[in-house]
Amino acid sequence: MRRPLGLTVSRHILDSQRLHPDASGELSGLLNELIVVCKTISAEVNMAGLAAIIGLSGKKNVQDEEVQKLDEFAHLTLVNRMARCGYLCVMSSEEEEEVIEVEPNFEGNYVLAFDPLDGSSNIDVNVSIGSIFSIHKRRSTSGPGSSADLLQPGHAQVAAGYVLYGSSTMLVLTTGDGVHGFTLDPNVGEFYLSHANIKVPERSTYLSINEGNKQSWLPQVQAFFEMLTQQDEEKQRPYSSRYIGSLVADFHRNLLSGGLFAYPRNTKDPELFQGKLRLLYEAAPLAMIIEQAGGRAITDDGRNILDIEPESLHQRVPLIIGSKLDVDDAEEYFTR
Ligand code: AHM
Ligand code: MG
Numbered sequence: 001m002r003r004p005l006g007l008t009v010s011r012h013i014l015d016s017q018r019l020h021p022d023a024s025g026e027l028s029g030l031l032n033e034l035i036v037v038c039k040t041i042s043a044e045v046n047m048a049g050l051a052a053i054i055g056l057s058g059k060k061n062v063q064d065e066e067v068q069k070l071d072e073f074a075h076l077t078l079v080n081r082m083a084r085c086g087y088l089c090v091m092s093s094e095e096e097e098e099v100i101e102v103e104p105n106f107e108g109n110y111v112l113a114f115d116p117l118d119g120s121s122n123i124d125v126n127v128s129i130g131s132i133f134s135i136h137k138r139r140s141t142s143g144p145g146s147s148a149d150l151l152q153p154g155h156a157q158v159a160a161g162y163v164l165y166g167s168s169t170m171l172v173l174t175t176g177d178g179v180h181g182f183t184l185d186p187n188v189g190e191f192y193l194s195h196a197n198i199k200v201p202e203r204s205t206y207l208s209i210n211e212g213n214k215q216s217w218l219p220q221v222q223a224f225f226e227m228l229t230q231q232d233e234e235k236q237r238p239y240s241s242r243y244i245g246s247l248v249a250d251f252h253r254n255l256l257s258g259g260l261f262a263y264p265r266n267t268k269d270p271e272l273f274q275g276k277l278r279l280l281y282e283a284a285p286l287a288m289i290i291e292q293a294g295g296r297a298i299t300d301d302g303r304n305i306l307d308i309e310p311e312s313l314h315q316r317v318p319l320i321i322g323s324k325l326d327v328d329d330a331e332e333y334f335t336r
Pocket of ligand 1: 094117118119120121210245246247248263276
């Protein structure tokens with residue numbers, strides 16, 4: 001007998017919509033459009049090595065076609081499709097300084113912020129990368145949206161997710177009723193539910209941090225991470241180090257296996273004084289996912305990431321995120 005096919009992500013989204021009888025179906029439509037884009041990016045990422053287009057923006061590939069850098073490709077694919085999807089009123093991308101308007105007469109009720117391809121320094125070396133997205137309802141009532149629609153705190157997100165382009169392509173999504181993971185079957189072109197209701201282990205023994213920067217962290221941050229590397233058998237310390245340098249990959253590993261990811265502020269580098277990662281399309285969506293999975297996300301001075309009122313589109317934020325009890329311990333050190 002043939003095995004029954006798994007639950008597709010589209011089916012899952014429709015089923016979730018049924019739980020909200022008042023839903024207009026717009027969010028479902030928006031997510032489905034976004035998923036099509038991510039499948040397109042996934043196909044391109046998988047071809048990167050073969051087509052010899054890695055990092056060769058402005059050059060020609062083996063078919064003598066003009067090629068784009070993958071991050072540029074991901075950005076344009078997202079913008080071009082989502083600007084006409086009819087569900088958005090404005091967008092923001094890591095790759096674009098200003099807000100991105102949607103096509104006139106295609107305005108909808110949602111706003112989208114995204115990092116089209118995070119971890120781009122890892123593209124050339126065939127290490128996992130990912131796309132991250134955050135969705136809010138618009139604040140304005142009609143017409144084209146503006147930055148005011150995008151500058152909303154993380155706790156007001158209606159959906160958040162990422163797609164990891166790894167050994168397989170995986171979509172991790174929350175619409176506020178838990179976190180679910182879907183793996184792409186590239187032969188069928190469908191994401192199937194593979195990880196239902198993901199919960200992050202409450203306590204971990206793994207640490208993901210760029211230790212090369214440790215002399216530049218705040219003293220209390222240095223003290224906390226120093227403590228995690230000290231011998232303490234009862235507490236299962238020292239923690240083991242796991243750092244890829246690709247946020248989606250590091251986060252995903254910790255989400256499934258437990259772990260603490262941190263990118264604290266760098267007190268000696270003015271550009272990184274507020275941390276490196278961006279609030280709107282990196283920290284806030286991952287914070288929504290981790291909270292839905294039972295974990296936590298804070299800054300290196302103990303603020304909840306989801307409570308921060310954004311002031312600008314590309315605002316950076318120090319990010320400490322992962323297993324709940326590890327973040328609780330970090331908070332205790334940071335707020336002493
Ligand atoms: P990017 O948006 O330019 O790709 O930078 C973000 C990346 C994250 O994926 C990763 O967590 C971090 O930068 C790594 O930074 P570092 O190399 O300083 O450790
Ligand atoms: Mg990024």
